[in-house]
Each structure stands twice: as structure tokens, then as C-alpha cells.
Amino acid sequence: MRFEVLHVSSKRVRIRVPFICSQAVEQKLITLASQQDNITYLTFYGDEHSFQVFYKKDHLFEVRQFLTAIDETLLKETYQEGATDPRLKTPFDIIFDSLCNRFAFRYLIPAPIRHVMTLYKTGSFIKKAYQALRHQKMTIEVLDCLAILTSISRDQIDTASTIMYLLNLGNDLGEWTQKKSIDDLAQTLKRPVPPVWVRLPNGEKEQKDSFLVGVGDELVVEEGSEIFFDGDVVDGTGYVNESSLTGESLPVVKARGSKVSSNTVLVCGQLVVSVTNADANHNLLDLVNLMTDSKEMMSKHQQQLVEKADQFVKVNLMGISLTYLATGSFEKALSFLLVDFSCSLKIATPVSYLVAVKKAMESGVVVKGPKYIDLFPEIDTFIFDKTGTITEPTPKIVKIQPFYDYTEEEVIRIGACLEEHFYHPIANAIVQEAKDKGIVHKEMHGELEHVVAKGVRSTIGDDKVVIGNYKFICEEGITITDEQQGILDTIEQQAGILCLGYRGELIALFGIDNPPRVGIDKVLRQLKESGKQVVLLTGDNALHTEPLKKLVEWNDIITDTTPKDKFKVVSRYKQEGHHVMMIGDGLNDSAALSEAEIGAVMSHSSDVARHLSDVIFLNDDLNDLFKLEQICEDLKHKLNRNLKWTVAINSTLIGFGILGILSHKQLALTHNMTTMYLIGKSLA
Known part of the structure; x- marks a missing residue:
């Protein structure tokens, strides 16, 4: 290409x-x-x-x-x-079409017919105003209707027609702005779908690219995996977490005949699902609809700004009364009908929040709703899981101790040769170590025997070779000297142990651990310097956690924790009046993530943890916390600016109207133009 x-x-x-x-x-x-x-x-x-x-x-x-x-x-x-796919119109298209229609209406239709059409169009504005008043709300629709009816009552039909034209144009441009911000957000939320396992007619399984999946394909979903397609269960039993769709955290039993939805997670069991909708992630964009339509997803600040916009309508009505009493001129008082303060705020505020969510996504941070943008600056306590969050998600070789006359290169070659056939984090660690050091490990072993949860047994030539944990090595009769035992005990205090035995002797020890993420110490110090609390939770023991104490002066370190313990710690900090953000990555963190005001996960996290989280760090980089902080600060500045500019600009326009500098038509046109300018600034 x-x-x-x-x-x-x-x-x-x-x-x-x-x-x-x-x-x-x-x-x-x-x-x-x-x-x-x-x-x-x-x-x-x-x-x-x-x-x-x-x-x-x-x-x-x-x-x-x-x-x-x-x-x-x-x-x-x-x-x-797909040439017939509709695309979103541009503002130019909207304005050009509107001007063409206006020209035809104004100059090609006879005046009597034009006036009748104007009176007919008034009905929709009256209906909107009536609905607002029926619910005892004084909204912008009431002001619009009053401006139109006042012009008609003064026999200014063309003025009423112009006001309706400008209002409709403003609404069209406002809808375009809203739709574009939603479409942009939806586009950024599109995420790749990995290949899936399909059950063939003969009962065997094969892997298939997601875009090739069709209706009727039978997908095999394993425990802990996400379901990417809508379908019917044709085999198996399991519990599915549907919280991403229903908000309910309790898993739902699924068996033969049950329906499952995309973007849910199988937390227990195994299912075979017959696909009924070949569009992957069919329900993912429901998140966008929640962000835009649901008051529940709105932040308190966003709701307050929208409510404040409606309160400005009362200011306009008071302005009409006071201006008429002061000047005796209804023409001047009409300026308050043609220029309202609420319009730009009611459109610009949700647009600003959606743009903030989109900017966060572009920075590598998925924020599942505007309310979390407002919550984040209030967070004063950051609770971190250890493995995969503070440390790297995959274990690495941190210590190599060969014995007798073996070199590091020789023991790595033997170990990688044995482990390369098995997918396991510890096996991958030694294979990756060989790759990093450029050590070629051609097959030198005989038939391999994998002993689950223990290690690998094989031969090199006629001699037995084993690699695995300490207990496995002892069971296989490998001799460990007192000196080797002392070294093993020392390494074990700081890392996990992988033993390599050959010809009946222990020939090497590999220390395996998850080292701290690069730069994590700076992230933690920066949080502390800004007055935040930092807490470390881990299911690991105190000895293995000891090296992490040097990263920062932790407010608390709690080891040997269970998922229930993590949940209780988050609850305790909340009860003490703290605003808590929990950052984890595994299934064992899920309860704590749900309990925290903001639950955040890394990109490699388990499917369940990702679904229960409120924030996802796609770049696996906790420096993105500060990017999110800046986005929240920029949003606050933008909202304050919009409020100040709305008051300043509209007050000036009303003044121009009262002083007779602008006519009613000019006032309505200028008001719409400045409103679109403010909304356009919110998109930036």
C-alpha cells in the first residue's frame, strides 16, 4: 500500500x-x-x-x-x-444546504404562501415550549417560542421566519457537533478482536480470525475469556459476568439454550456458542450511548452546569421585564428573547466532556464515562496491586547461579531447550533470557515429560535432566550440597527459584521475579510530592516485597493479601473519608476495583478486571496518570472559560440590542454565530 x-x-x-x-x-x-x-x-x-x-x-x-x-x-x-455508506456531513454542507433552502423559501415562494408556512412551522416551537412548561421548567425552548410569537403578534412575519431559520440552523450545527464528538469517541473505542477458537463439525478446534467469523460458527469460550459475539449456547455450562451491559456484578448461569451477549466475560466453566451476530463487539458502543444519554453517567459538575444553563432563562425573562419598565420600549426588551445564555452552555458542556474522554483515549487512557473525569482530581489515595502494576507483568530471570564447571551460557542453553515447548510465564522467562543474550538452543534432549505444577523431565544423551521447582528436583533424586542449599535459601528470600538438575547433580539455580516497571519510582514520588497517599497491596510474602520498599516512602504496605483482604482495605480507606483509586490487573483485584471510587487496570489485565474497571491504561504506563490529571485540568479550565465567555459575549450582544446597534435579525444571527464559536472551541 x-x-x-x-x-x-x-x-x-x-x-x-x-x-x-x-x-x-x-x-x-x-x-x-x-x-x-x-x-x-x-x-x-x-x-x-x-x-x-x-x-x-x-x-x-x-x-x-x-x-x-x-x-x-x-x-x-x-x-x-461499501460505496453507499453514508458519511457525516460537514458544517459547510449544513450551512450551504440551509442557505439554498432559505433562498428558495424567501425569493421563490409567494409571500402569502410563505406566511402560511411560517405560521405552520411555529407549531413545533409552541409544542416544545408547552412541554417544558407542563413539566414546570423554564427552558430555552420557552424563550425561543416567546421571541417568535412576539414577532408574529407585531405583524413581523418575516422576522419570525428569520428567527426560526436561524434557530433551526443553530440546532442542526449543534446536533452535528454532538454527533461528531460521539462518532469520534466511538471510533477511538473500537479495539482489535483477537482470533477465536471455532469448533469444527468433527469436534476438533481451529483458530479463526475474528473478521472471518460468520453466523452459525460455533465458538469455544474458555474460563476467564471475553465473549466477542452475540450467540446461543449449544454446549457447556458456565457463569457469565454481564456487568458491562446490565451493571449487575453477580455472574449469570448460562447453559444449553441460553443466549450470551458480546462484551461479556465467562468467569467460570466452558461454553460453545453458536454465533447469531457476526459483528464483533456489538455491545461495546452502548458505552457511548450511556455517556451521552444517561444522567447516571453524567458527573455532578456536568449536571450542575446543565441545570445552571436552564437557570439563565429566568435571567432573560427578568431582563425583559426590567428593560421594558426602564425604557418603555418593547423593541429593546426583545433583545433578551433573541439572545439567551443557556444555549451554548447546554451544548458545549457535554461536548467538552466527550472531547476530554476522547483525548484521554488518544493518550492511551480509556475512561468509561464523564463522571470519572470529575472524580479523578478528588482522588487522594492511590492503592496499587504489586504484580503486573508496580512490577512488570511477566517474570524475568534476575539471578543465574551455575555450579561446578558449567557457565551461564551453558545452563541457559539447556534450560531454554527444555522450556521452549511449554507456554508458561516461568518457562517463557528462561527462553526470553536466551533470546536476549543471543544464545542459540538447538534441541539436544530426548522425549519431554511435563509434570503439571512441578517441572519438566527429559534426557540429554543417556543422562537424565530435569528443570522445575525445589520439591520436584528433590523428588527426582537430584543431589543438593549444603553450600548449594545456602545459596538457594539466600536467593529464595528475594525471588522465586527454578532449579536445573543434570546427571544427578544440581547444576544451576535461576532466580525469577517480576522486576519493578521502569520509571515507577518517579511516578510514586510525584504522587507523594503532590500530597497523595500511596498504598501497596500484594498476595506475595514480605520477603519478596522488601525490594519495593526502596521505591518510595509508602503510606502502607500489606502483604499476603487475599481478594477479600484487598476489598476490605479499599473499604477501610473510604470509611476514613479518603477518595480511593485502586489500580490492579488480575481477577483477584476485581472486588477491590469495584469497591474503589475509580478502579483502574493495565492493558494486559484479565477480561473480568477490564470489564469491572472504570479506567484502562492502554500503554501499560502509569505516567499516564499525570496525562489524565492534565486532561482533567484542561477540562476544568475549558468549562470555566465557556461560562465566562457565554456571560460576557451574550451580555454584550444584549447591550447592542438595547442601544439599537444591532437589529433583531442581526442580533439573532450574531448570537447563533457566537454560540457555534463557543461550541467549536469546546471541540478543540
């Missing part, structure tokens, strides 16, 4: 392509990107030719390879197949 690189940063690259990225093409590119391990997601620009690729740090070369390998012919065919 031909492409031009417009901009490159450490984790994203902006691309321009010579063809049009229709909705169908966008979806195809997203699907192709989902098959790449180091590409997180794509976002597309409104010019239909540019998009951004977000990728894991230090993997830009793989992004270039991915883009180069795409078949442009395939994309052109995709474009032609």
Missing part, C-alpha cells in the same frame, strides 16, 4: 493515503490492524485520507511493515462494495 508519513512520535504515527477511507475501508484497516500484536488501535481524520496508528513503544518498524504489506487492491474493492 502506498502511504505518506506525516508525523511520528514515540507511540503513534500519522499517515496519509492516496485513496478515500470510507467507513468500509476504515473497518477493514481496523480489522487488519487487530491482527498485529504491537498495534493498539487506529483513529481516522475527517479529511477521509489521513489516520493515526497507535503502537507500542519501539515498534515503529513493524508499523511500517504492516502498512507496506496491505494490498491496496483489496482496499479499493472494499471501498466499492
Whole structure:
């Protein structure tokens, strides 16, 4: 595929392509990107030719390879197949269409018919005002209706028509702004779907790319996995967490004949699901609908601003009365009807929150609702899980102790040769160590025997070789000298132990641990310096946790915790009056994540933890806490600015109306233009 690189940063690259990225093409590119391990997601620009690729740090070369390998012919065919897909209009389209319709109405339709049509259109404004008054609400719709009826009563039909035209144009542009912010957010929420396991007619399983899944395919869902497609259970029994859809945390029993929904999690058991909807993540965008439609998802501050906007209507009505009493001029008093304070605030406020959520997503932070944007600055206590949050998620070799005449290279080669056949974090650690040090490990062993939860048994030549935990090595009759036992006890105080035995002797010890994340000490110190409490929770023992004490002066470190213990710790801090954010990554953190005011997880977290969380750090980087803090600060500044500008600009316009500087038509037009300007600034 031909492409031009417009901009490159450490984790994203902006691309321009010579063809049009229709909705169908966008979806195809997203699907192709989902098959790449180091590409997180794509976002597309409104010019239909540019998009951004977000990728894991230090993997830009793989992004270039991915883009180069795409078949442009395939994309052109995709474009032609989806050529009828509707696209969102631009503001220019809306204004141009509106002006054309206005010109035709004003100059091509005879005045008597035009006046009748104007009176007919008044009905919709009267209906909206009536509904507001019926609910005892003094809203912007009441002001609009009063302005139109006042013009009609003064035999100014054309003025009433112009006011309705400008109001409708303002509404159309407001709806476009709202729709664009929602569409942008929905686009950023699209996430790649991994390949799935499909049961074949002969009962065997095969892996299949998600975009190839069709209705009727039978998907095998294992315990702890996310369900990506709607379907019917045809085999198996399990408990499914549907909290992402229903808000209820208690898992629901699913068996043969039950229906399951996408974006839910199988927390226990195994299911075979017959697909009924081939669109993956069908329910994911319900999150966007919640953000935009549900008052429950609104933050308190957002609700207060919207309510304050309605209160401004009373200011307008008071202004009408006072101006008329002071001047005796109904013309001047009408300025308060044509310029209302509430319009821009009621549109700009939710737009500002949606833009903040979108900016967080672009920075690698998924925030599942505007209310968490407001809650975050109030957090004074950050509680961290240890493994996978403070430390790296995957274990690494931190100590190698060979014995006798064996070198480090020799014992790594033997260990990697044995472990490369098994998918297990500890096995991967030694294989990765060989890869990092460039040690080639050709097969030198005989038949392998994997002993579950213990280790691996095999032979090299005619001699027995074993690798595994201490108990397994002893059971296999490997001799451990007193000196070796002392070294083993010392290493075991700081790391897990993997033993390698050959020819009846212990020839090496590997210390395995999850080292602290790079830069985590700076993150913790910065939180402490800003007056926050930092607490560490871990199911690990005190000895293995000892090295982490050096990272920062923790407010509390609690070891040997169970999931119930973590839940109780979060509850205790909340009862003491603290605002708590819990950051974890595993199933064992799920209860604590739900209990905290904000539950956050890393990108590699378990599916259950991701669903129960309120925030997801896609970059696996806790420095993004400070990016989120800045986004919250920017939002606060934007909301305050919108309020001040709304009062200042509209007060000035009303003054111009009272002084006769602007006519009623000019006042209505200028008011709509300034309102759209404020809304446009909220989109930035």
C-alpha cells in the first residue's frame, strides 16, 4: 500500500493515503490492524485520507511493515462494495444546504404562501415550549417560542421566519457537533478482536480470525475469556459476568439454550456458542450511548452546569421585564428573547466532556464515562496491586547461579531447550533470557515429560535432566550440597527459584521475579510530592516485597493479601473519608476495583478486571496518570472559560440590542454565530 508519513512520535504515527477511507475501508484497516500484536488501535481524520496508528513503544518498524504489506487492491474493492455508506456531513454542507433552502423559501415562494408556512412551522416551537412548561421548567425552548410569537403578534412575519431559520440552523450545527464528538469517541473505542477458537463439525478446534467469523460458527469460550459475539449456547455450562451491559456484578448461569451477549466475560466453566451476530463487539458502543444519554453517567459538575444553563432563562425573562419598565420600549426588551445564555452552555458542556474522554483515549487512557473525569482530581489515595502494576507483568530471570564447571551460557542453553515447548510465564522467562543474550538452543534432549505444577523431565544423551521447582528436583533424586542449599535459601528470600538438575547433580539455580516497571519510582514520588497517599497491596510474602520498599516512602504496605483482604482495605480507606483509586490487573483485584471510587487496570489485565474497571491504561504506563490529571485540568479550565465567555459575549450582544446597534435579525444571527464559536472551541 502506498502511504505518506506525516508525523511520528514515540507511540503513534500519522499517515496519509492516496485513496478515500470510507467507513468500509476504515473497518477493514481496523480489522487488519487487530491482527498485529504491537498495534493498539487506529483513529481516522475527517479529511477521509489521513489516520493515526497507535503502537507500542519501539515498534515503529513493524508499523511500517504492516502498512507496506496491505494490498491496496483489496482496499479499493472494499471501498466499492461499501460505496453507499453514508458519511457525516460537514458544517459547510449544513450551512450551504440551509442557505439554498432559505433562498428558495424567501425569493421563490409567494409571500402569502410563505406566511402560511411560517405560521405552520411555529407549531413545533409552541409544542416544545408547552412541554417544558407542563413539566414546570423554564427552558430555552420557552424563550425561543416567546421571541417568535412576539414577532408574529407585531405583524413581523418575516422576522419570525428569520428567527426560526436561524434557530433551526443553530440546532442542526449543534446536533452535528454532538454527533461528531460521539462518532469520534466511538471510533477511538473500537479495539482489535483477537482470533477465536471455532469448533469444527468433527469436534476438533481451529483458530479463526475474528473478521472471518460468520453466523452459525460455533465458538469455544474458555474460563476467564471475553465473549466477542452475540450467540446461543449449544454446549457447556458456565457463569457469565454481564456487568458491562446490565451493571449487575453477580455472574449469570448460562447453559444449553441460553443466549450470551458480546462484551461479556465467562468467569467460570466452558461454553460453545453458536454465533447469531457476526459483528464483533456489538455491545461495546452502548458505552457511548450511556455517556451521552444517561444522567447516571453524567458527573455532578456536568449536571450542575446543565441545570445552571436552564437557570439563565429566568435571567432573560427578568431582563425583559426590567428593560421594558426602564425604557418603555418593547423593541429593546426583545433583545433578551433573541439572545439567551443557556444555549451554548447546554451544548458545549457535554461536548467538552466527550472531547476530554476522547483525548484521554488518544493518550492511551480509556475512561468509561464523564463522571470519572470529575472524580479523578478528588482522588487522594492511590492503592496499587504489586504484580503486573508496580512490577512488570511477566517474570524475568534476575539471578543465574551455575555450579561446578558449567557457565551461564551453558545452563541457559539447556534450560531454554527444555522450556521452549511449554507456554508458561516461568518457562517463557528462561527462553526470553536466551533470546536476549543471543544464545542459540538447538534441541539436544530426548522425549519431554511435563509434570503439571512441578517441572519438566527429559534426557540429554543417556543422562537424565530435569528443570522445575525445589520439591520436584528433590523428588527426582537430584543431589543438593549444603553450600548449594545456602545459596538457594539466600536467593529464595528475594525471588522465586527454578532449579536445573543434570546427571544427578544440581547444576544451576535461576532466580525469577517480576522486576519493578521502569520509571515507577518517579511516578510514586510525584504522587507523594503532590500530597497523595500511596498504598501497596500484594498476595506475595514480605520477603519478596522488601525490594519495593526502596521505591518510595509508602503510606502502607500489606502483604499476603487475599481478594477479600484487598476489598476490605479499599473499604477501610473510604470509611476514613479518603477518595480511593485502586489500580490492579488480575481477577483477584476485581472486588477491590469495584469497591474503589475509580478502579483502574493495565492493558494486559484479565477480561473480568477490564470489564469491572472504570479506567484502562492502554500503554501499560502509569505516567499516564499525570496525562489524565492534565486532561482533567484542561477540562476544568475549558468549562470555566465557556461560562465566562457565554456571560460576557451574550451580555454584550444584549447591550447592542438595547442601544439599537444591532437589529433583531442581526442580533439573532450574531448570537447563533457566537454560540457555534463557543461550541467549536469546546471541540478543540
